[in-house]
Amino acid sequence: MADVDLTKRRAATDVHGAVDYSAPAITFDRVRVTYGRGKKATDALSDFNLRVAPGETVALLGPSGSGKSTALKALAGFVRPASGTVRLGGTDVTDLPPAKRGIGVVVQSYALFPHMRVRDNVAFGLKSHRVPRNDVGPRVAEALEMVGMSGYAARLPRELSGGQQQRVAIARALAIRPKVLLLDEPLAALDAQLRQAMLGELQRLRDALPDTAMLYVTHDQSEALALADRIAVMRDARLVDIDTAENLWKRPPSSFTAAFLGGANLIPCTVNRVIGTSALVTVGQSTLNAEAPQPAIGKVDWAPGSAALLCVRPHTLQIVATSERDALRANVTSNVWRGASTRLTLAVDGLPDSPIEVDVAGQAQFDSGHAVGLHFPEQAGVLIEAPEGAR
Ligand code: ADP
Numbered sequence: 001m002a003d004v005d006l007t008k009r010r011a012a013t014d015v016h017g018a019v020d021y022s023a024p025a026i027t028f029d030r031v032r033v034t035y036g037r038g039k040k041a042t043d044a045l046s047d048f049n050l051r052v053a054p055g056e057t058v059a060l061l062g063p064s065g066s067g068k069s070t071a072l073k074a075l076a077g078f079v080r081p082a083s084g085t086v087r088l089g090g091t092d093v094t095d096l097p098p099a100k101r102g103i104g105v106v107v108q109s110y111a112l113f114p115h116m117r118v119r120d121n122v123a124f125g126l127k128s129h130r131v132p133r134n135d136v137g138p139r140v141a142e143a144l145e146m147v148g149m150s151g152y153a154a155r156l157p158r159e160l161s162g163g164q165q166q167r168v169a170i171a172r173a174l175a176i177r178p179k180v181l182l183l184d185e186p187l188a189a190l191d192a193q194l195r196q197a198m199l200g201e202l203q204r205l206r207d208a209l210p211d212t213a214m215l216y217v218t219h220d221q222s223e224a225l226a227l228a229d230r231i232a233v234m235r236d237a238r239l240v241d242i243d244t245a246e247n248l249w250k251r252p253p254s255s256f257t258a259a260f261l262g263g264a265n266l267i268p269c270t271v272n273r274v275i276g277t278s279a280l281v282t283v284g285q286s287t288l289n290a291e292a293p294q295p296a297i298g299k300v301d302w303a304p305g306s307a308a309l310l311c312v313r314p315h316t317l318q319i320v321a322t323s324e325r326d327a328l329r330a331n332v333t334s335n336v337w338r339g340a341s342t343r344l345t346l347a348v349d350g351l352p353d354s355p356i357e358v359d360v361a362g363q364a365q366f367d368s369g370h371a372v373g374l375h376f377p378e379q380a381g382v383l384i385e386a387p388e389g390a391r
């Protein structure tokens, strides 16, 4: 995976001064959503708590079926929570019909009206929001301008490409000047190249709307990293981790988040000793240095002798000569050239059940079976608690 530039990230606090969490733009308070009845009832959302500050962008990231769209629908008013409340600003909207919530919603399938021209599609929500007739034209023009579609007002949806249709759908959501914008996998239907271009446009849009809170649903970690001030990771109807993108990337609180966010190696290890945030751990027959995060809430105890996981990204590891001091001995089991880099899979001596992936620059010439040395740079890895059952 390419390195992600986290230095340019716009922190919510940079834009707005102190974030006012006393009146979040979005609040989910112990929301539970159930589909089906009786024995077939399943929780699509369980004990879901989330606050989004005014102007903040939060990504809901998780695999398919984890409850991301359900959370968004509960906020938009398309599904009714079995319990809990959703609030916009200070107002409880749990029982308010969708049209009264004043939220902009963009979905994967665009959902444009096929028989309406672009300008009428964009104007659609304005009527139910009682925007004076004389203001409709300028508001539509403003929204189309924001997404770079000013020249397309008279077209029908079928006369537009997928990317253009999605821009119109975004313009329609923006026309009501919402304080809250919900986007559910808005790029998923686009091909890879267009997705990249649209991601840049969404970043610009986010920066152009510093007062609009955004909830951005995606299963794609690169979209979440590119757009979100904070990422909420979901699994099986629950929120598992939430933090800034940078913190989740650098110090994943759980093996699930580490694997989902960054394609990380999670290598079983034993903690030897910890001094401050620095740990000595045993991996196979070797002793390595790793980062031992100290959580704000003192939950994790890196007790000497305890089992943990060492999270290491493939691009931080180095292939060296087998004779090199401190190198782990390994054999190459596969070699996949990806253009700018080659992904090697290694079987490491003493770690029979943990193949380790390493990215080396360019087109590496290592055949399967080739013996190599594996070097862990100082503090290349960060400790993660071993999941229940593995301890
Ligand atoms: P995600 O958006 O993360 O892919 P969803 O929120 O769409 O997940 O779905 C969460 C769970 O709820 C899944 O198990 C899904 O099959 C189920 N589900 C979603 N919508 C319905 C529905 N209308 N009726 C029954 N089950 C549903």
Ligand code: MG
Residues within 6 Å of the ligand: 068, 069, 070
């Ligand atoms: Mg979904």
